[in-house]
Amino acid sequence: MSAEPGKQRVTDVRRAARLSVAPMMDWTDRHCRWFHRRLSRETLLYTEMVTAAALVRGGAHYLLDYDQDEHPVALQLGGSDPAMLAEATRIATTFGYDEINLNVGCPSDRVQSGCFGAVLMRDPALVADCVKAMQGAAGDTPVTVKCRIGVDEQDPAQALPAFLEAMIGAGVRQVTIHARKAWLQGLNPKENREIPPLDYPLVLAMKARFPELWIGLNGGVTSLEQAQDHLAEGVDGVMIGRAAYHQPWDILAHADQRIYGADTPVVAPEEAVRAMLPYIEAERTKGTPLHHVTRHMLGVFAGRPGARAFRRVLSDHQRLKQGGPELLEDALAEVVPQAA
Incomplete structure (x- = not known):
């Protein structure tokens, strides 16, 4: 890319x-x-x-x-x-x-x-x-x-x-x-x-x-x-x-x-994480290790219940070596959904 x-x-x-x-x-x-x-x-x-x-x-x-x-x-x-x-x-x-x-x-x-x-x-x-x-x-x-x-x-x-x-x-x-x-x-x-x-x-x-x-x-x-x-x-x-x-x-x-006065909707953190899935797939075909991408995402739920568990899943070196995009779904499952 x-x-x-x-x-x-x-x-x-x-x-x-x-x-x-x-x-x-x-x-x-x-x-x-x-x-x-x-x-x-x-x-x-x-x-x-x-x-x-x-x-x-x-x-x-x-x-x-x-x-x-x-x-x-x-x-x-x-x-x-x-x-x-x-x-x-x-x-x-x-x-x-x-x-x-x-x-x-x-x-x-x-x-x-x-x-x-x-x-x-x-x-x-x-x-x-x-x-x-x-x-x-x-x-x-x-x-x-x-x-x-x-x-x-x-x-x-x-x-x-x-x-x-x-x-x-x-x-x-x-x-x-x-x-x-x-x-x-x-x-x-x-x-x-x-x-x-x-x-x-x-x-x-x-x-x-x-x-x-x-x-x-x-x-x-x-x-x-x-x-x-x-x-x-x-x-x-x-x-x-x-x-x-x-x-x-x-x-x-x-x-x-x-800052800019745009009328675009605010992106939820879960949505931003899932938007990374196609990118990760494309990077994997080029041999990019998964943690090279996911390490930048660890703070996206900062302050929310489940944020520590989210980081723990995405910091598990063994799973990072073996896993793919599905690891993001596992990490997302650890985050407590926000009340509507």
Whole structure:
């Protein structure tokens, strides 16, 4: 189920980005995105970060495969070499992504050793060169940036506006800001998601200072209601990460109605699970292990009676090795039906 080269279904990616599911390594793969799309037709979905080197030097173009039904879908690239990012972008545009995003926010040691991710907050001029090169190769595909408010000893009140000014000067029109500083030394990636304090007011101040720039907010958002509150305060979009993964129905099932004003019916979690059956059958014919798909579905009944038993059935390694789509029906049988 790979993309048809050159096809691009979304004309207004900014509208789609009013709510998005963050790029998360080892989580937001194509199976995860296909499941999330059963819950929301409108929300913008991001790939895992793909390094430019993997595409250009490694020739790993399979990392760009996705199903057309995932639209609107954005690719996140990692890198710091303008020429290599341009070539990676050129390759990616043939797959028809709705947006290509540059990672300037990941604090992991592996990313730092490659001199990209959050460490690039220290060099706005280099990031500007990178996005200019990417734009030159992207055609009409928007090139966006995801960043932090600063790193290490930087004062975010000074570093962030300077960074955004450089992005605007480079022609960037859309930036998503993780409202925490990243500490590149002393904190691991998990700690960097939790320990540095959130500074939502600074992100709002940047929107007031740069009204022409589309600004999305990321970090610490755990419910759809919180996302609505942030949008009401003035940001252009909200990106949700782990909450959308661990509680996908809670975050995504009502998003089309509440965020986008759609009149489509809310999909029940049972319906979303059963909608995965044809996909699983198709993936099995290609040799995809069942747990590669079902692992992304474990949180769909979060908070409901029977959710633990549902997860237990779909986490039984022996049954996963031997079973097929019928395992989903067994798991569904463990969930207590909701009262009408």
